[in-house]
Amino acid sequence: MSDTALELRSLIKKSGELELSLAKVALPEPGSDHVLVKVEATPINPSDLGLLLGPADMATAKTTGSGAATVVTAKVPAGALPFLAARLDQPMPVGNEGAGTVIKAGDSDAAKALKGKTVSMIGGAMYAQYRLVKASDCQALPAGTTAAEGASWFVNPLTALGMTETMKREGHKALIHTAAASNLGQMLNKICLKDAIALVNIVRSAEQAKLLKGIGAKHVVDSSAASFLDDLTQALVDTGATIAFDAIGGGKLASQILTAMELALNKTAKTYSRYGSSVHKQIYIYGGLNTGPTELGRNYGMAWGVGGWLLTPFLQKIGRPDQTRLRERVVAELKTTFASHYTKTISLAEALDLKNIALYNKRATGEKFLINPNKG
Amino acid sequence: MSDTALELRSLIKKSGELELSLAKVALPEPGSDHVLVKVEATPINPSDLGLLLGPADMATAKTTGSGAATVVTAKVPAGALPFLAARLDQPMPVGNEGAGTVIKAGDSDAAKALKGKTVSMIGGAMYAQYRLVKASDCQALPAGTTAAEGASWFVNPLTALGMTETMKREGHKALIHTAAASNLGQMLNKICLKDAIALVNIVRSAEQAKLLKGIGAKHVVDSSAASFLDDLTQALVDTGATIAFDAIGGGKLASQILTAMELALNKTAKTYSRYGSSVHKQIYIYGGLNTGPTELGRNYGMAWGVGGWLLTPFLQKIGRPDQTRLRERVVAELKTTFASHYTKTISLAEALDLKNIALYNKRATGEKFLINPNKG
Numbered sequence: 160m161s162d163t164a165l166e167l168r169s170l171i172k173k174s175g176e177l178e179l180s181l182a183k184v185a186l187p188e189p190g191s192d193h194v195l196v197k198v199e200a201t202p203i204n205p206s207d208l209g210l211l212l213g214p215a216d217m218a219t220a221k222t223t224g225s226g227a228a229t230v231v232t233a234k235v236p237a238g239a240l241p242f243l244a245a246r247l248d249q250p251m252p253v254g255n256e257g258a259g260t261v262i263k264a265g266d267s268d269a270a271k272a273l274k275g276k277t278v279s280m281i282g283g284a285m286y287a288q289y290r291l292v293k294a295s296d297c298q299a300l301p302a303g304t305t306a307a308e309g310a311s312w313f314v315n316p317l318t319a320l321g322m323t324e325t326m327k328r329e330g331h332k333a334l335i336h337t338a339a340a341s342n343l344g345q346m347l348n349k350i351c352l353k354d355a356i357a358l359v360n361i362v363r364s365a366e367q368a369k370l371l372k373g374i375g376a377k378h379v380v381d382s383s384a385a386s387f388l389d390d391l392t393q394a395l396v397d398t399g400a401t402i403a404f405d406a407i408g409g410g411k412l413a414s415q416i417l418t419a420m421e422l423a424l425n426k427t428a429k430t431y432s433r434y435g436s437s438v439h440k441q442i443y444i445y446g447g448l449n450t451g452p453t454e455l456g457r458n459y460g461m462a463w464g465v466g467g468w469l470l471t472p473f474l475q476k477i478g479r480p481d482q483t484r485l486r487e488r489v490v491a492e493l494k495t496t497f498a499s500h501y502t503k504t505i506s507l508a509e510a511l512d513l514k515n516i517a518l519y520n521k522r523a524t525g526e527k528f529l530i531n532p533n534k535g
Numbered sequence: 536m537s538d539t540a541l542e543l544r545s546l547i548k549k550s551g552e553l554e555l556s557l558a559k560v561a562l563p564e565p566g567s568d569h570v571l572v573k574v575e576a577t578p579i580n581p582s583d584l585g586l587l588l589g590p591a592d593m594a595t596a597k598t599t600g601s602g603a604a605t606v607v608t609a610k611v612p613a614g615a616l617p618f619l620a621a622r623l624d625q626p627m628p629v630g631n632e633g634a635g636t637v638i639k640a641g642d643s644d645a646a647k648a649l650k651g652k653t654v655s656m657i658g659g660a661m662y663a664q665y666r667l668v669k670a671s672d673c674q675a676l677p678a679g680t681t682a683a684e685g686a687s688w689f690v691n692p693l694t695a696l697g698m699t700e701t702m703k704r705e706g707h708k709a710l711i712h713t714a715a716a717s718n719l720g721q722m723l724n725k726i727c728l729k730d731a732i733a734l735v736n737i738v739r740s741a742e743q744a745k746l747l748k749g750i751g752a753k754h755v756v757d758s759s760a761a762s763f764l765d766d767l768t769q770a771l772v773d774t775g776a777t778i779a780f781d782a783i784g785g786g787k788l789a790s791q792i793l794t795a796m797e798l799a800l801n802k803t804a805k806t807y808s809r810y811g812s813s814v815h816k817q818i819y820i821y822g823g824l825n826t827g828p829t830e831l832g833r834n835y836g837m838a839w840g841v842g843g844w845l846l847t848p849f850l851q852k853i854g855r856p857d858q859t860r861l862r863e864r865v866v867a868e869l870k871t872t873f874a875s876h877y878t879k880t881i882s883l884a885e886a887l888d889l890k891n892i893a894l895y896n897k898r899a900t901g902e903k904f905l906i907n908p909n910k911g
Contacts, residue, residue, distance in 0.1 A: 408833060421618070428621045434585070434845055435618070447833065455829040455841070457784060457820070458618065464842030465831070469810055472838065 162186055165227055165507050165532065167286035168250040169211050171235055171243055177215035179231040179511055182250065187291045191265040194273050194294055200310035201257030201285040202499065203510070203519045203528040211253045213246075214239040217520055220513055229511040254285030254530070258300065258309035262289075269294040277304065279312040279490065286507065288532045298486050304493055310529060311499040314470070316489040318445070319347040321473045322404045323356055324485070328477075329441065333357035335395075335403035335416060338448055339379070340367035342499070342527065343406075348376050349496045357398035361391070361412075382412065388419060395423035402441045404468065409449030413442045413465055414456045421459035435460015443468035501527050506534040538562055541603055541883050541908065543662035544626040545587050547611055547619055553591035555607040555887055558626065563667045567641040570649050570670055576686035577633030577661040578875070579886070579895045579904040581822065587629045589622075590615040593896055596889055605887040630661030630906070634676070634685035638665075645670040653680065655688040655866065662883060664908045674866050685866070686905060687875040690846065692865040694821070695723040697849045698780045699732055700861070704853075705817065709733035711771075711779035711792060714824055715755070716743035718875065718903060719782075724752045725872045733774035737767070737788070758788065764795060771799035778817045780844065785825030789818045789841055790832045797835035811836015819844035824898070877903050882910040 163183045170178040189195050203211075213235060220233040240247070258279045264270040278297040284290060300309045326334045336347055339360035351358040352375055359378040362368050368379045378394045380387065394400075401424075403416045417440050424436040440463040444453070455465060474482050489497050509515055510530050519528040539559045546554040565571050579587075589611060596609040616623070634655045640646040654673040660666060676685045702710045712723055715736035727734040728751050735754040738744050744755045754770045756763065770776075777800075779792045793816050800812040816835060821844040831841065850858050865873050885891055886906050895904045 414828070425618065425620050430621060432621070434843075437848065444833070445837075452790070453831040453833060455831065457823065457826075457829060457843075461821075461843030461845045462848070464840055466840030466842075467833075467837030469837045471810075472813065 164288035166284070166288070167211075167253055167507055167510065169213070169253050170250045171213050171215075171240075171247055173240070173247050175235045175237055175240060177213060177231075177233045177235050179211070181227050181229065181507055181511070183227075184287075186289055189263050189265040189270065189291060191267045192270055192294055193265045193291055194261045194270050194278075194297060195263040196259045196278060196280060196290050196292055196297070197262050198257050198280075198285055198287055198290050198532045199259040199306035200504075201254045201530045201532065202311045202501070203530065204255060204311075204314050205522050206314060207253060207255055208520060208522065210251060212516075212520060213243065217516060220516065222511070222513055226508050229508055231511050231513070231516070252284035252287065254287070255283055256281050256311065256313040257285035257290070258306035258312065259290070259533075260306070261297070265294070267294065273297055273299060276300070277306055277309065279309040281313045286510065286530060286532065288507070298490050300490055300493070304490070307501075307504070307529060307531075308493050308498070309490065312486075312489050312493060312497065315343045315346055315499070316497040317474070317485055318470050319343055319350055320485050320488070321468075321470055322347060323350055323354065324477065324481075325443070325468070325473065326356070326402050329402065330439075331400070331402040331441070333359070333398040333400035335359040335361060335400050336406075337361045337403065337412060337416075338363070338406035338446070339376075340370050341406065345371070345374060346497060348374055353496060357400065359391070359394045359398055359400050361416075388415060391416070391419040392422045392426075395419050396426055399423075401438055403443070405442055405444045406446030407449045408444045408447040409451035409453055411454050411456070412449075413444065413453055416442060417459045417463050417465075418456065432460070435462065437462050439464065442466075445469065499527065501529040504529045504531050504534065506530070507532045509534075540664035542660070542664070543587075543629055543883055543886065545589070545629050546626040547589050547591075547616075547623055549616070549623045551611045551613055551616060553589060553607075553609045553611050555587070556626075557603050557605065557883055557887070559603075560663075562665055565639050565641040565646065565667060567643045568646055568670055569641045569667055570637045570646050570654075570673060571639040572635040572654060572656060572666050572668055572673070573638050574633050574656075574661055574663055574666050574908045575635040575682035576880075577630045577906045577908065578687045578690075578877070579906065580631060580687075580690050581898050582690055583629055583631055584896060584898070586627060588892075588896060589619065593892060596892065598887070598889055602884050605884055607887050607889070607892070628660035628663065630663070631659055632657050632687065632689040633661035633666070634682040634688065635666070636682070637673075641670070643670065649673055649675060652676070653682055653685065655685040657689045662886065662906060662908065664883070674862050676866060676869070680866070680869055683877075683880070683905060683907075684869055684874070688862075688865050688869060688873065691719045691722055691875065692873040693850070693861055694846050695719055695726055696861050696864070697844075697846055698723060699726055699730065700853065700857075701819070701844070701849065702732070702778050705778060707776065707778040707817070709735070709774040709776035711735040711737060711776050712782075713737045713779065713788060713792075714739070714782035714822070715752075716746050717782065721747070721750060722873060724750055728752075729872060733776065735767070735770045735774055735776050737792075764791060767792070767795040768798045768802075771795050772802055775799075777814060779819070781818055781820045782822030783825045784820045784823040785827035785829055787830050787832070788825075789820065789829055792818060793835045793839050793841075794832065811838065813838050815840065818842075821845065875903065877905040880905045880907050880910065882906070883908050885910075 215233040264274040420440040445468040591609040640650040796816040
């Protein structure tokens with residue numbers, strides 16, 4: 160083992176240039192509560208691309224060097240620079256989550272217990288050959304589970320579980336998900352089928368509806384169908400869903416969902432309220448596939464809310480014991496409910512190959528890359 | 536005293552017709568916990584108009600009969616009927632709050648204590664010559680306070696107090712109010728000045744700004760000024776307000792307030808977050824002066840919420856002891872903090888006069904009607 164290792168860096172310069180490179184860093188010694196992990200698998204999630212490529216125009220991308228000396232450059236539109244003030248001229252490490260083998264451990268009990276184990280990790284900077292990480296940011300994987308199987312253990316699984324947990328904590332009995340054919344949406348379907356939670360899937364095409372029905376989804380509504388609002392209202396009468404998680408954000412969809420909820424509630428209401436149904440209807444926007452404004456028609460009484468939803472504040476709110484319960488469920492079901500599928504496994508240098516960047520930057524449904532930073 | 540009395544009724548028929556009339560009802564005998572009140576003053580609040588007129592198109596309104604036999608009819612757009620399912624073909628009594636003299640009382644201690652007293656009341660159906668009401672829905676007025684002074688004791692005063700209470704309960708240190716020159720807005724200013732709470736008033740004209748400054752408002756921002764967004768951001772830097780109560784509802788104002796909150800937070804932030812400020816920013820929409828869609832630009836990170844806010848669920852949430860504390864404060868300050876001003880006092884029959892309807896349905900700032908159901 161060398162005393163230095165490679166770590167991917169994304170730099171946006173004040174001059175308006177993105178530069179991706181592999182830095183050589185010294186291997187650190189773990190402190191008492193830390194472990195040093197040889198990273199063997201780390202996925203490229205949509206949430207990683209924002210930090211990795213930023214708003215750079217990848218059509219202008221060029222490469223110099225090769226292997227560990229590869230450097231990618233691309234132009235960043237001048238208009239985007241003011242929004243990036245806090246990261247300009249600072250090389251940023253990338254990669255939210257990953258998995259690998261603990262090769263050194265500090266002297267705390269929690270750290271020592273992980274020595275030699277295959278672990279999943281969270282905390283950023285995973286696109287690196289070695290990662291120094293707090294023991295509490297690791298989860299030991301069950302025997303027989305590989306690093307590749309444990310790499311995508313956090314972002315998608317805990318977001319999907321965060322949705323059903325939020326539903327329960329806020330007193331709803333069923334939920335709605337938009338852009339439901341996504342990797343995350345399919346995972347949410349598996350959770351809901353297993354936990355007997357009614358889930359209304361909103362998709363944007365007949366093909367996506369077919370895909371979800373193929374994995375057992377019971378309530379699938381196609382927003383491209385002429386009967387969309389009627390279909391959605393009927394699904395809400397059938398399920399009683401009064402909370403939605405929306406990846407679209409812009410346009411009228413959030414408002415249409417609130418309207419359908421109100422219509423469904425009024426169909427079963429026994430007394431009139433001049434302010435609409437008194438049942439609280441909630442939309443959480445967690446993505447922005449449509450970056451336009453959200454248009455709320457407000458024809459659904461006064462008992463409604465729309466707001467942003469993010470995994471990290473949710474986890475802070477529920478506290479460590481419940482976080483641990485969710486993490487343990489994920490690792491126990493990594494080969495079933497929370498299984499991820501990758502189209503390609505690449506090295507750090509290959510992550511800087513322009514052909515690969517063009518593929519993983521498409522963010523196509525069903526297309527997902529895994530990096531093995533120690534791939535030979 | 537006759538054994539029947541008049542009570543205003545609002546009926547929306549399945550056929551799509553609004554019908555306003557005065558029903559003759561028998562005078563009931565109070566049960567143990569009830570009192571019978573001769574209603575002498577009951578205001579027409581914007582919140583009463585929703586039940587009284589519903590979504591009827593008052594440009595189509597017609598009258599037949601006169602005096603106590605007056606009947607007003609108007610067309611209700613077909614598209615609005617599904618949202619009214621629970622009230623169709625049921626004559627609804629109207630009038631949230633009022634005041635009058637207790638003329639009969641049940642035999643419970645609470646009821647007997649109110650005999651002969653001038654009381655304020657809450658509970659609906661106040662547009663009536665007599666109202667049978669639970670003793671616990673009454674508040675005896677201090678000696679020297681008239682029914683007219685006590686009529687608007689609940690909706691506006693408790694809404695204004697509900698705003699500062701919600702601010703405190705949800706962990707904000709200052710608040711924003713829109714359409715701030717309204718009767719309610721002036722009341723909120725008096726509360727905030729008395730309680731030393733920083734309040735940012737958003738008004739829609741230089742005249743309204745002047746009016747509020749004249750009653751001592753410290754932070755007044757005019758949305759019709761070219762410098763509105765800069766002025767608002769500065770007021771939010773000065774006060775730290777992160778919660779707003781919005782009577783407008785439609786258009787871009789709610790989103791502009793969230794943007795200004797985020798800009799103000801970023802001006803004082805010490806660390807950068809790629810998902811925006813982690814401080815929760817909240818808009819509660821409690822009115823709909825602009826009935827168009829609410830447009831949310833979502834350029835303020837993920838820690839934000841927009842939702843409906845209503846007095847009744849708020850009061851249910853805080854429970855009876857806190858309700859009592861707020862009620863007692865209101866009646867103690869009816870001639871100062873919570874004083875209301877009326878432009879006209881009318882009878883029940885005059886409330887069905889098309890010219891009066893046109894005036895009170897304008898919901899104009901500074902224009903407020905009082906009904907005296909026993910006016911000769």
